[in-house]
Amino acid sequence: LEISPFIQSLPKIEIHVHIEGTLRPAIRWALAQRNRIPVVTKGVTYHTYEELLESYKVTYNHRPEQGGRKDVPTFLEAYFAGCDVLRTEDDFYDMSMDYLKRCSEMNVRWAEPFFDIQAHTRRGIPFEHVLNGYLRAQQDGEKEYGVKSKWIFCFLRDEPVEEGAKAYEQALPWADTPTGKGLFHAVGLASNAFKRPPVLFKQCFERAKQDGLHITTHCDFGQTDTHEHIRQAIFDIGIERIDHGLDALDDDKLIQGLVDKNIGLTLCPHAYHRRTKTEVLFPKLRQLLDRGVKFCINSDDPVYMHDVWVDGNMEKAYHYGGLTKGEMVGLVRNAVEMCWADQSVKDSIL
Numbered sequence: 001l002e003i004s005p006f007i008q009s010l011p012k013i014e015i016h017v018h019i020e021g022t023l024r025p026a027i028r029w030a031l032a033q034r035n036r037i038p039v040v041t042k043g044v045t046y047h048t049y050e051e052l053l054e055s056y057k058v059t060y061n062h063r064p065e066q067g068g069r070k071d072v073p074t075f076l077e078a079y080f081a082g083c084d085v086l087r088t089e090d091d092f093y094d095m096s097m098d099y100l101k102r103c104s105e106m107n108v109r110w111a112e113p114f115f116d117i118q119a120h121t122r123r124g125i126p127f128e129h130v131l132n133g134y135l136r137a138q139q140d141g142e143k144e145y146g147v148k149s150k151w152i153f154c155f156l157r158d159e160p161v162e163e164g165a166k167a168y169e170q171a172l173p174w175a176d177t178p179t180g181k182g183l184f185h186a187v188g189l190a191s192n193a194f195k196r197p198p199v200l201f202k203q204c205f206e207r208a209k210q211d212g213l214h215i216t217t218h219c220d221f222g223q224t225d226t227h228e229h230i231r232q233a234i235f236d237i238g239i240e241r242i243d244h245g246l247d248a249l250d251d252d253k254l255i256q257g258l259v260d261k262n263i264g265l266t267l268c269p270h271a272y273h274r275r276t277k278t279e280v281l282f283p284k285l286r287q288l289l290d291r292g293v294k295f296c297i298n299s300d301d302p303v304y305m306h307d308v309w310v311d312g313n314m315e316k317a318y319h320y321g322g323l324t325k326g327e328m329v330g331l332v333r334n335a336v337e338m339c340w341a342d343q344s345v346k347d348s349i350l
């Protein structure tokens, strides 16, 4: 789907994107050369850039316990394999600057990228390399590309809660607190949600709130127990936004909770469209509009999702969802309301 002049011209906000999911194969290849390491995904080594590029055209597998093929990587296997080339502060900086540059090309004015610090510390990368790389990109991205950002610390929900809590303590000096460096202003929950409900991390969320940070959680679309995860997020944790959360449409109580508490969904249409028929998926956007649920459009992991970025995701909502231009502007307005930028930044966008 080509990006239409209308979608290109819309000012944009992206609040659901994993920075590690923006690591383009060209950058991955260059960093591997710079660090003198091989490029490997699930036991397969890529010897040329062309082979690597080709490997990104797949639609990743489901987990084997859900009937996936063992020889095709799952999405998360590919995503974490990509991280292996990120070793130095400059690597994290270069990946992030590439994303923020891409933002400026797409007319994205404000971004709230997630980062998975545990994906790096568990490989032995010092947390300072990661956080200082992101911090420098946050500053230079605004200076060089005019894209402002505040980032979101993500707990890896399939790792022990104590590990997440420890990573949070290490990262706290980089948070947007009165004494912090201002990199991240929120915490989230990502990675494999299988048997890892949000309530397990209730204390981590409480702690972040006490530190004055915002809270959000992934409730993936069409996975096990998502309805219960959404219920917990709304009623047990008091979450401010939900990442995905589209399964709420199956349960009136969840929809009522979202509306009553003014909780918005950060949707990523292409992530679902990879696995869901057009005629099943896109009417759901209309249903959300009809039922008064706030949502906005984002990319999630563009590099591992056929190179469809936030502009492509908006184009899909516009084209397949049959939304009017006015409704598309309304979605940008939703993103302005849902994001955690200062009012002065919000006022400058729409």
Ligand code: ADE
Pocket: 018, 021, 079, 190, 191, 192, 218, 220, 300, 301
């Ligand atoms: N972490 C990064 N991308 C993710 C996704 N799409 N789902 C769950 N966890 C993730």
Ligand code: ZN
Pocket: 016, 017, 018, 190, 218, 243, 300
């Ligand atoms: Zn996500």
